[in-house]
Amino acid sequence: MPWQYQCGVCRVQTEWGSREAAEDARSAHRARAHGGLIPTDETLTGDTDEEKQGGEILLKILGIGVLFGVLKWITEHL
Structure with missing residues (x-):
């Protein structure tokens, strides 16, 4: 940095x-x-631009994980 x-x-x-x-x-x-x-x-x-980018990437990964969890829950309960 x-x-x-x-x-x-x-x-x-x-x-x-x-x-x-x-x-x-x-x-x-x-x-x-x-x-x-x-x-x-x-x-x-x-x-701190590099730190901000790292936080954005982590947030995207977390969002994808939540999306997969929701999709899994929906397919199991239909």
């Missing part, structure tokens, strides 16, 4: 990349621009 570091104080942001790269950029930026201190407005963001 792609990750990005943003410093709201300096208006700095990294490109999307690995979580490790974003964390490394955060550490380097803190050391360089803030004397090693944590800025008051920073975020480490993961792109």
